[in-house]
Each structure stands twice: as C-alpha cells, then as structure tokens.
Amino acid sequence: MIIYDWPAVLVANAETFRIxxxxxxxGETIAGREQVVTSKLxxxxxxxxVPLHTPAKIRAMRSLLPGSTAGPTRSASGPATAATATG
Numbered sequence: 001m002i003i004y005d006w007p008a009v010l011v012a013n014a015e016t017f018r019i020x021x022x023x024x025x026x027g028e029t030i031a032g033r034e035q036v037v038t039s040k041l042x043x044x045x046x047x048x049x050v051p052l053h054t055p056a057k058i059r060a061m062r063s064l065l066p067g068s069t070a071g072p073t074r075s076a077s078g079p080a081t082a083a084t085a086t087g
Contacts, residue, residue, distance in 0.1 A: 010050050
C-alpha cells in the first residue's frame, strides 16, 4: 500500500470509491465460445476531482505526479501510481 503525503492546498470537490472486480479471459474460440474466470477478490479504486485554478495548486499536483523533479512522497515501498489532474 502506498500512502502519499497529500498537500493541504489540494482539496477535492468530488470523489468516488468503488471496488474494481478482477476477471480474465483467454479470448474467443473459432466457434465463438469464451471462458471467463472471475475472482472474488478486487481492489479499491478512488477517483478524486481536484480543481487546479491557482499556480500553487498546479505545482502541488505536479509534485505528486511520477516523473516530476519533486516526485511523489510516500511512506511505503511499491510502484508509484499516476494521478489524474483536472482543471
């Protein structure tokens, strides 16, 4: 699990949380049949809408994005995930 130090200047005006179900398929056969294997496991997905209408908010969001010079600050090891900025 990755925990980011979220900048206080970034305030979300909308958020959604849902469980993303997992399934796998090998594709269709020539006869048109397809086997789909599902798992009862899933992962939580959070979507935040953060308005970026000031230079300070834009800089704060850029500091969270992978590849920025500041880089994301996290308290656990693991791959960084991309954040989506809307403005």
